[in-house]
């Protein structure tokens with residue numbers, strides 16, 4: 001990939017680990033100014049140092065944000081807008097898949113943590129950065145879902161279960177939040193047609209998770225992850241799709257797409273295309289994010 005991203009400013013959330021870190025490294029190597037949006041000062045600083053060294057770039061920096069906290073997101077965006085005149089690409093990579101959760105835990109904003117992190121936080125950050133992105137057009141928003149949604153063909157938006165009040169497991173809450181990401185991508189792409197801001201969603205496949213991310217899990221679950229790893233691709237390989245969608249001229253005006261790891265558009269679950277549901281999700285997201293219409 002030989003893109004020149006010298007003039008581009010890019011935010012990657014959850015960039016201290018896995019696919020996000022690999023994408024940040026690739027984008028920095030192509031010359032972009034890359035903001036690693038991470039919740040841990042320590043893990044974030046370590047990633048910045050590593051990426052600066054490998055990419056030989058001094059345009060890599062850390063800004064702290066906890067995607068589960070609306071106050072933190074508002075503070076992050078306020079600081080970003082003060083410091084940077086433009087935003088060319090926003091990559092919503094961070095996600096919570098915390099296997100240790102046995103019941104729904106509400107954030108300070110009163111939203112179940114997985115839905116708060118993987119959907120409501122994404123919605124809020126995007127809405128707050130939209131004016132900057134419109135002023136920077138052509139610009140691109142990239143969201144992240146999961147190939148695992150294939151195993152939930154009938155899953156739909158659960159307006160009566162957004163906080164896991166009716167049923168909860170990490171797995172269910174995670175896939176529900178990822179389905180919401182796909183619907184949000186399609187809905188936002190429609191709304192932004194003609195603005196010069198595109199929105200595309202990556203259908204992340206089975207990607208190796210490093211050992212140091214699994215230490216808190218019980219042995220049986222680590223064993224499952226080890227088996228999965230033998231069938232997975234590397235974070236670097238999956239990050240190439242992030243970079244393709246962030247940089248390739250061929251996708252500059254393509255919006256509302258759902259993309260696999262071979263940079264091909266694929267179909268999402270049937271329910272993801274229901275425009276009535278998009279509207280309901282939008283209204284619920286506004287309400288949960290404390291934004292008015």
Ligand SMILES: NC(=O)c1ccc[n+]([C@@H]2O[C@H](COP(=O)([O-])OP(=O)(O)OC[C@H]3O[C@@H](n4cnc5c(N)ncnc54)[C@H](OP(=O)(O)O)[C@@H]3O)[C@@H](O)[C@H]2O)c1
Nearest residue numbers: 014016017018019039066067068093094095146204206207
């Ligand atoms: N790996 C797979 O097989 C797979 C499959 C399907 C989809 N995906 C998706 O791919 C994306 C990247 O996953 P990955 O495999 O690279 O996982 P990962 O290595 O665990 O990275 C997840 C990143 O998200 C960050 N994060 C989590 N909660 C956050 C919060 N509240 N605020 C800010 N950052 C937060 C983590 O930061 P900390 O270090 O602070 O925890 C970490 O940097 C995610 O959206 C995931 O859902 C992955």
